[in-house]
Amino acid sequence: MVLLLFGPPGSGKGTQSRLITNWLGIPAISTGDMLRFEIQAGTKLGEAVRCIMTSGGLVGDDLVNQMLVRRVSQPDCLNGFLLDGYPRTVYQAEYLDCLLADQALPKPIILHLDVPLDALVGRLTSRRQCPICGTIYNLLHQPPKKAGLCDNEGTALITRKDDQEDVVRERLRTYEAQTRPVLAHYQDRKHFYQIRGDRSPQYIFEEITGIIEPLLAKNLAAN
Ligand code: ADP
Numbered sequence: 001m002v003l004l005l006f007g008p009p010g011s012g013k014g015t016q017s018r019l020i021t022n023w024l025g026i027p028a029i030s031t032g033d034m035l036r037f038e039i040q041a042g043t044k045l046g047e048a049v050r051c052i053m054t055s056g057g058l059v060g061d062d063l064v065n066q067m068l069v070r071r072v073s074q075p076d077c078l079n080g081f082l083l084d085g086y087p088r089t090v091y092q093a094e095y096l097d098c099l100l101a102d103q104a105l106p107k108p109i110i111l112h113l114d115v116p117l118d119a120l121v122g123r124l125t126s127r128r129q130c131p132i133c134g135t136i137y138n139l140l141h142q143p144p145k146k147a148g149l150c151d152n153e154g155t156a157l158i159t160r161k162d163d164q165e166d167v168v169r170e171r172l173r174t175y176e177a178q179t180r181p182v183l184a185h186y187q188d189r190k191h192f193y194q195i196r197g198d199r200s201p202q203y204i205f206e207e208i209t210g211i212i213e214p215l216l217a218k219n220l221a222a223n
Contacts, residue, residue, distance in 0.1 A: 001026070001080035001219070002106055003212075004087075006182070007113030008175045009168070010124040011197045012204065014136050016113065017084040019205045024212075027076050030084040031064055033134075034071070036160075054161050056170030058178055061091045069099060083108070089178050093185045109215065110186045111208060113197035117172060124168045128157035142201070191215070 003020065005013045014030070021028040035053060038046035049059045068086060071077070087093040100107065115123075126139040130150035137144050137157060145151050162171060186192050193211050195204060 001212075001216070002100060002108040003080070003082040004108040004110045004186075005082060005084045005113065006110055006186070007197060008115060008117065008120055008179070009171045010120040010127070011113040011115040012201060013084045013113060015201050016111075016204060016208060017082055018134075018136075019201070020208060020212075021082055023209065024080075024082075026080045026082060028082045028084055029068070029071050029077075029086070031059075031067065031086040031088075032084075034067055035059060035064075054167065056162060056167045056174055058088060058174055061089055061095070064088075065092060065095045068096075072099070072103070072105075080106075087182055090181055090185055093182050107189070107191065109191040109212070110189060110193065111211070112183065112186075112192070112194050113204070114194055115197040117176075119198055120172060121165065121168055124163050124171075125165050127163050128159055130155060131158050 001024070003026075005017055005020075007013055017028045017030065035046075035049050039050050039053070040046070045063070049063070052059055064086065072081060083096075087096050096108070099105075122140065123138060128137045128139065128144075128148075129135070130137075130153055132153045132155050133150065135150060135152060136142075137150075144157065148157055149155065150157055161167070195207055197204060
């Protein structure tokens with residue numbers, strides 16, 4: 001099963017990705033996390049993408065596509081995977097179609113988390129994350145039990161550099177210009193699902209399990 005979580009920055013992809021992959025036991029592939037890892041590790045690639053990421057633009061298609069190919073070729077992806085933050089351009093979506101066909105992988109199940117744009121700035125600027133376990137909090141809707149500290153690790157939560165308001169606005173502009181057009185690429189597919197993302201994470205997760213469970217049952221019946 002190849003799942004594709006699609007939606008604007010701040011639509012809750014990271015939160016749902018964790019819930020879904022814990023439930024299904026498949027890896028989550030977040031191109032954003034992979035790129036941040038390269039920056040933190042101080043690699044050449046990290047150096048090359050730092051500036052573009054912290055200004056809210058998109059990293060080049062070829063670079064991200066190559067990174068994705070390497071990742072999905074690893075053995076833990078054999079039984080399926082979830083994509084979070086990829087594809088982000090029409091070119092990446094076309095590339096993914098070829099990659100899945102080449103590797104005889106199934107067509108993706110697309111889950112579109114739809115959140116009105118005006119709700120996103122507030123969500124993103126109040127987002128905090130644990131640097132150790134990656135748990136995402138939101139000071140408005142999902143604060144940690146103790147202010148500023150991760151519930152699991154007790155470590156100080158951090159704000160992503162690109163969650164500062166001016167960068168957030170640029171990311172949303174980038175989304176509108178380059179990523180929203182990807183919807184047209186998928187909208188007519190059989191497994192395209194529109195999900196209202198302006199509700200509680202648990203409620204959204206239940207809606208997602210309600211979509212996926214029958215598909216899993218069908219898959220099992222077919223084997
Ligand atoms: P969000 O979905 O909250 O914007 P991500 O963690 O997915 O955050 O991505 C952070 C940044 O990483 C993006 O703003 C972009 O610069 C870069 N990035 C991530 N995925 C891609 C991609 N598929 N193509 C190009 N750039 C990407």
